[in-house]
Amino acid sequence: MDGSKCTACGACAEKCPTRVPNEFNFGLDERKAIYKDYAQGIPSQFTIDPEHCRVMQGQKCGVCAKVCQANAVDYEMKDSDIELNVAAVIISTGYELFDATQIPEYGYGRLPNVISSLEMERLLSAGGPTRGHLTRPSAIQAEVRLKEVAKASGEVRRSQPIAGTTERARTAGTTRRKVPYSEEARLYSVCGFERLSLSQVLLFLLLHALDQRSNNRQRT
DSSP states (O other): OOTTTOOOOOHHHHHOOOEEEOGGGTTSSEEESEEOSOTTOSSOOOEEOTTTOTTTTTOSOOHHHHHOTTOOOOTTOOOOOOOOOOSOOOOOOOOOOOOGGGSGGGOBTTBTTOOOHHHHHHHHSTTSTTTTOOOOHHHHHHHHHHHHHHHHHTOOOTTSOOTTOEEEEOTTSSOEEEEOOOHHHHHHSTTOGGGSOHHHHHHHHHHHHHHHHHHHHHHO
8 A cells, every 4th residue: 555645544445355354353353455453553544464465366356446546555565664864762662462371271262251351452442343342252253153144044134124123014004114223222132133033043052052062072
């Protein structure tokens, strides 16, 4: 990306078809192959992940370049070193995260709801994977699996009423009043059972039971 042209409008990321785990949120959600490192990054501009960008991997795509009105997308750009004359330098050494799997009795890495303090921070952050709504990682994984089940079965129809949506037919005519569902209504059920058919709910419960059985075996 050409930083002098990028306006951080986000059109490129919105249209990018490639999704990968978001390492900034410890894999609790996904990002696109063209993305911003984090919301408060300076300068505020998008960057391309060469390991997952289809064009840079020799595949056909180029969607981001087509929708970028500033013509900031440059697939040929290489890493470069820039020399600057400055009056002061701030050294920020950072730190390395402790590998919590070294304490096996806590079950980190085995039990999905055992998380680190930084993972908790991302869950509580307004810019995190759940937009600040405290949700267990297992529930996040369950919702992802439910979406996969719904997509595979093809039984979810957008025209059907979903959680928080009501349609009431008037007795005097065919006019219907639609009340659009809110984000709070969508979050009312973390797993989204209201949006699924009975067969999908049963399939989810079966998968959940198999996961619990696997976890119990690992504990023993």
